[in-house]
Amino acid sequence: MCLGVPGKIVAITDPERQLGAVDIGGVRREVNLSCVLEEGERLQDLIGEWVVVHVGVALSRIDQEAALWLDALPE
Amino acid sequence: MRFLSEFRDPSLANAWVRRIEAHLSGLQAPLPIMEFCGGHTHAIFRYGLHQILPSAIEWVHGPGCPVCVLPRAAIDLACTLAQDPAVILASFGDAVRVPGSSGSLLSAKAQGGDVRIVYSPLDALEIARRHPEREVVFLAIGFETTQPATALTILQAEREGIANFSVLCRHVITEAAIRAVLADPDVRLAGVIAPGHVATVLGANAFAFIPKEYRIPTVVSGFEPLDLLQALCLLLGQLAAGRCALDNQYRRSVRPQGNLAAQKAIAQVFEPIGSAEWRGLGRLPASGVRIKERYGRFDAERRFGVTAQTVEEEPLPCSQVLCGKLKPKACPYFGTRCHPEQPLGALMVSSEGACAAWYRYQGE
Numbered sequence: 079m080c081l082g083v084p085g086k087i088v089a090i091t092d093p094e095r096q097l098g099a100v101d102i103g104g105v106r107r108e109v110n111l112s113c114v115l116e117e118g119e120r121l122q123d124l125i126g127e128w129v130v131v132h133v134g135v136a137l138s139r140i141d142q143e144a145a146l147w148l149d150a151l152p153e
Numbered sequence: 154m155r156f157l158s159e160f161r162d163p164s165l166a167n168a169w170v171r172r173i174e175a176h177l178s179g180l181q182a183p184l185p186i187m188e189f190c191g192g193h194t195h196a197i198f199r200y201g202l203h204q205i206l207p208s209a210i211e212w213v214h215g216p217g218c219p220v221c222v223l224p225r226a227a228i229d230l231a232c233t234l235a236q237d238p239a240v241i242l243a244s245f246g247d248a249v250r251v252p253g254s255s256g257s258l259l260s261a262k263a264q265g266g267d268v269r270i271v272y273s274p275l276d277a278l279e280i281a282r283r284h285p286e287r288e289v290v291f292l293a294i295g296f297e298t299t300q301p302a303t304a305l306t307i308l309q310a311e312r313e314g315i316a317n318f319s320v321l322c323r324h325v326i327t328e329a330a331i332r333a334v335l336a337d338p339d340v341r342l343a344g345v346i347a348p349g350h351v352a353t354v355l356g357a358n359a360f361a362f363i364p365k366e367y368r369i370p371t372v373v374s375g376f377e378p379l380d381l382l383q384a385l386c387l388l389l390g391q392l393a394a395g396r397c398a399l400d401n402q403y404r405r406s407v408r409p410q411g412n413l414a415a416q417k418a419i420a421q422v423f424e425p426i427g428s429a430e431w432r433g434l435g436r437l438p439a440s441g442v443r444i445k446e447r448y449g450r451f452d453a454e455r456r457f458g459v460t461a462q463t464v465e466e467e468p469l470p471c472s473q474v475l476c477g478k479l480k481p482k483a484c485p486y487f488g489t490r491c492h493p494e495q496p497l498g499a500l501m502v503s504s505e506g507a508c509a510a511w512y513r514y515q516g517e
């Protein structure tokens with residue numbers, strides 16, 4: 079239920095409702111982007127960003143650098 | 154797929170398992186580790202982590218599947234609304250098979266109710282836009298991960314002045330359920346794996362109370378196999394070093410303070426209620442939310458003047474399983490009176506429920 083899936087923002091589809099198209103494993107879904115928009119940022123700037131999507135809402139931007147730390151096995 | 158396949162790499166998984174084995178040598182078995190979230194339960198079984206890990210690690214499956222804790226009375230209320238010919242009842246797919254006192258939403262649909270499965274509350278709002286002549290009610294369930302979506306949908310409905318949309322709000326609060334389990338003296342845990350998507354919204358810090366107040370090492374984790382293995386490794390590292398703290402494994406999504414915009418949407422639309430009913434756990438204090446008066450016209454209970462009736466829950470062993478005191482297989486109904494096609498208890502309904510996960514992936 080609390081599943082969140084990674085996807086890439088590929089277009090802004092409805093600026094008024096802050097909706098964009100997110101490519102989730104090859105499937106495009108319309109997603110609310112309001113929670114990942116930083117202050118002073120334009121919706122357009124989000125294109126190309128990776129986000130975690132849950133029930134139609136982007137809940138976080140994926141920090142690509144933080145994603146890498148997994149490769150580094152401790153010791 | 155990016156951010157998925159690299160977290161499923163089998164050779165890296167093996168390296169992590171070896172690392173875990175090394176940590177274990179200095180620790181006393183068994184080590185009961187509770188994963189609170191149903192998403193973790195599902196991942197553990199789906200990827201067979203319980204099979205590749207040393208047997209000293211004992212997974213205790215917690216009550217973090219919102220479908221599994223949905224009380225009968227909530228389903229009954231949703232079924233009553235669905236029987237109204239004016240109403241379209243929209244629900245997540247997981248919830249439509251949850252048994253109420255006399256059937257599920259699926260059986261209400263079979264009896265002529267207009268029940269529709271949606272992926273998002275925003276899809277339910279879209280149905281309302283398309284059918285202005287009908288009343289669309291969305292059955293809102295879930296922890297804080299799902300609350301922002303419901304809140305944003307209500308705010309959008311308000312902005313557009315959509316008059317035929319409302320929400321049957323059964324959202325619950327994660328912390329209350331964790332506290333209920335940890336306060337039970339029979340539940341003894343060596344570590345807790347905290348839910349990564351609730352933490353994405355609320356922040357990793359929202360789980361600092363577990364090591365602080367209950368003295369149990371805690372790691373916020375993602376949902377892929379390598380995420381869970383790494384989280385486990387961090388947990389064992391804490392145990393080996395005699396530390397008791399909060400670590401965050403799921404750094405690519407979880408920030409210490411969470412997502413402030415999502416928290417703001419929640420706070421704008423919902424307010425906490427004194428207590429709420431959980432299937433299997435009973436009434437828990439400070440565990441539910443309702444829609445604020447200001448958005449009262451979007452509250453299905455106020456709008457239709459209906460309230461949930463208290464219903465006697467058939468005494469089932471589910472609550473024991475929810476707290477990790479009973480293994481699903483040990484329930485006398487497991488696989489007999491209770492199986493995924495005909496669930497008796499809610500833990501058999503969703504694939505994130507401990508019983509359904511056992512049934513499906515253990516082949517028993």
Ligand code: SF4
Pocket residue numbers: 469470471472474481484485486487488491492497498499500501508
């Ligand atoms: S097998 Fe069914 S009745 Fe038994 S604990 Fe699991 S869900 Fe409940």
